[in-house]
């Protein structure tokens with residue numbers, strides 16, 4: 074018999090129950106007990122829906138109230154002193170580690186840990202500091218708790234933890250730690266904690282444990298053979314069979330040491346990297362290792378071609394036997410929405426293409442059923458649906474395809490080099506030294522959301538809606554003038570989301586109503602789905618930017634989302650390369666940039682926060698990606714005259730390793746997140762230099778904490794040491810839409826004051 078498995082499941086809960094409960098707790102509207110009760114109900118629902126779908130190996134312990142890497146640090150008692158000394162409850166300490174905590178009445182003001190992207194996804198992990206003196210002990214045995222919780226409900230699960238090597242590879246090295254210290258040096262101290270947890274699980278009756286080691290799909294993973302061997306020997310001594318999982322890429326040469334580990338199962342991502350199967354079969358053939366085939370994508374939302382997957386699985390079965398093959402998802406399903414069943418606005422045809430987490434569980438089970446020699450209705454229907462989708466894919470927009478084919482090298486470059494453009498822009502924009510600006514969005518108040526929702530439902534006329542938005546834009550512009558900012562923005566009130574907003578106005582996209590995917594903590598996004606060729610029927614933002622400019626004499630910055638970010642934050646189609654999809658988007662945006670400039674908007678920001686996250690995990694794959702990604706940005710921004718100042722914005726990632734490519738974008742001004750990463754970027758600037766204007770974020774907008782004027786001055790002083798003062802721009806590290814007005818006003822007033830001081834003193 075062939076078994077089925079899932080590696081992890083969305084945390085969101087039906088009706089976004091998790092988000093709602095967590096935020097209600099933060100707002101003081103429900104108690105900790107209420108929150109825990111809600112969380113328990115969500116965990117039950119998750120297990121039951123996987124069980125009902127027919128999944129054999131159901132994960133437990135990967136649910137979290139914020140982030141599961143943060144859970145590990147907290148559970149292992151790695152809690153920096155700045156959190157423990159605040160007198161907060163354990164739960165509040167945990168949340169403070171994820172999102173900071175400021176309570177002026179109690180004199181508490183503690184910044185969050187650094188956040189980082191999880192592999193090449195838009196999910197963010199919280200990276201707690203580790204130093205040579207870090208000690209581990211079990212603060213909370215979450216794996217055991219949740220295993221037993223499921224068991225009490227009559228559901229046998231497979232507990233999940235990050236493997237210790239991936240855990241230590243993902244957490245942060247403390248800034249104060251000696252240069253030669255590596256977080257992996259802590260492995261010997263960490264192993265006993267893992268052994269203790271595995272022993273407790275075995276004692277509680279668990280049949281096996283899933284240890285996630287996705288670090289094995291990176292180049293660094295290939296260097297870790299000895300460490301894996303010694304570590305897993307010790308873990309295996311706990312006596313609980315271990316399934317080691319990888320995801321998001323290929324294990325490459327590491328298969329040579331993986332086959333020698335004392336593990337019961339090995340999981341590979343065969344959706345992303347189908348070619349690694351042959352080598353894996355060959356490697357494990359003479360061992361007892363069960364191969365877990367990650368065939369059903371945990372990253373996209375397309376129905377799996379079950380017939381094709383069947384053929385692949387049969388290869389493995391022929392070599393290893395049915396008992397040594399498990400059908401699985403390629404990664405945790407946390408990157409997919411919960412279910413297509415709640416979507417009422419998609420057509421039957423569109424729905425027939427799609428499969429979200431619940432449906433993927435059914436696919437995993439159906440494939441395992443068929444491979445076990447039994448009938449599956451779902452499998453039959455799948456064959457028909459896949460054939461229909463292939464039919465649809467043959468319909469393309471030839472005008473769009475022709476335009477992509479006709480892209481010339483000249484279309485990828487501005488008229489003149491930066492120094493020449495700069496003079497033209499200075500004459501036009503007349504900005505002071507240390508110009509102040511923001512990244513685009515301003516607080517999205519309840520009124521704005523209500524107005525947008527009402528308009529969506531037809532409860533506001535076009536005119537009423539436009540008036541509501543204009544009023545908001547006017548008040549945001551007035552505020553910026555009052556607080557003294559130099560380069561203004563319209564505030565993006567009309568945007569539900571920086572990608573969805575554009576997708577809705579382009580051809581080739583479809584949208585779910587409830588397809589929420591976790592981005593970080595309680596923040597969920599609804600990625601649009603690209604289903605066919607992309608083009609721009611009419612201007613998308615000109616109307617709002619023009620209005621904003623009409624109510625101010627200060628220059629206005631237009632605001633667009635870049636082609637690579639739209640692509641990376643959407644679910645791309647699977648039948649056309651990402652490069653082609655990105656170029657189609659770039660051409661659409663190029664028209665928008667030109668239209669904005671023609672409407673006299675002479676500063677235009679094209680945000681590319683997701684450019685880093687799309688970077689392949691293997692260095693040998695970088696060039697191909699970076700070439701089309703950089704070209705796409707340049708294609709979208711190079712249609713304008715010298716006097717239009719092109720901005721771009723980067724956040725959420727460590728940009729150190731691709732900084733030279735950011736330079737190649739040739740934006741006149743970039744803003745880049747630098748506040749959270751402890752100014753790590755300074756070293757990068759110092760090393761690579763940057764020839765155009767740059768605004769490293771002076772404070773962290775992901776936390777409600779208000780930065781003091783002094784703090785911002787200190788940052789500017791630090792930046793001015795590595796970047797020529799006349800290239801420095803002063804801005805927060807990202808958009809302000811998640812913030813409330815109160816802290817926004819205070820923070821920006823401090824920012825403007827610090828910039829004024831810098832003009833005099835730096």
Ligand code: MET
Nearest residue numbers: 512513514680682808809
């Ligand atoms: C995640 S980057 C966000 C950029 C966007 N312009 C904003 O301010 O919201």
Ligand SMILES: [Zn+2]
Nearest residue numbers: 682724807808
């Ligand atoms: Zn940002």
